[in-house]
Amino acid sequence: MIRVLLADDEAMVRAGVRAILETDPGIEVVAEAADGRAAVELAQEHRPDVVLLDIRMPRLDGLGAAVELRRVVPEVAVVVLTTFDEDEYVARALDEGADGFLLKAADPRELLIGVRAVAGGAAYLSPKIAQRVVADLRGGRLGRHDDARRRVAGLTSREREVLALVGEGLSNQEIARRLAVVEGTVKAHVSAILQRLGVGNRVQAAILAYEAGLTR
Known part of the structure; x- marks a missing residue:
């Protein structure tokens, strides 16, 4: 419920x-x-x-x-x-x-x-x-690509993989199914990603994923 x-x-x-x-x-x-x-x-x-x-x-x-x-x-x-x-x-x-x-x-x-x-x-x-x-991102008004790539480079390969899926709009459950892991593991990765990127929520993380070229 x-x-x-x-x-x-x-x-x-x-x-x-x-x-x-x-x-x-x-x-x-x-x-x-x-x-x-x-x-x-x-x-x-x-x-x-x-x-x-x-x-x-x-x-x-x-x-x-x-x-x-x-x-x-x-x-x-x-x-x-x-x-x-x-x-x-x-x-x-x-x-x-x-x-x-x-x-x-x-x-x-x-x-x-x-x-x-x-x-x-x-x-x-x-x-x-x-x-x-999306139009703002494509127009460059929100696009800070170099900064986004630098910040994403500090993540582990698994964290970048999870971030890319967050950027695609997948839920924790969907990411867990995609990566064949338990949902708790995904939640832990997402929390670590938000902290390491210095963002407050998944929307901001998804924007960074887009800016860094991890997702289209």
Whole structure:
């Protein structure tokens, strides 16, 4: 069962998102919060698998909450769920530790796919957002290829192999199957990779894999 904490300052939005999530028998909403500070407190209490955060909330906005969640409950997957798709918000969300970025206007099935993806250890971006991130990479605005290659060169050969698969968007379970190892071994490799590369989440690691030429 995937346990989800939902944070949005609009009660009707929370009700709608909860209704979508509960169409999946494998997902359970364990708590709701109307502001970012409450989301952090409830995450410490309930230890959900996934926290869905709106960006604009009182007391502490979603981006600030993402930072706090990374500090106090680093094992929790954080997904920004918002109506705002400006590049600034996307960049800040990824820089501050979000594992996913979803748009409220998207197909409801995308919400379920995204929650399941991040709960399984993968990263997930709405296709609309992913297209823009890839376009930025191809255009060179996010491309720091020499630096990425230098940083990746410090990894072991197995870590580079795992990083390439992270860059392809595979979950820990999928990577474990691909490499014929147990999932716990993959989790250990991913944790080591994030630490050695100095990145906060799988999205940033995937971008580095792309910049370093490990994945297309």
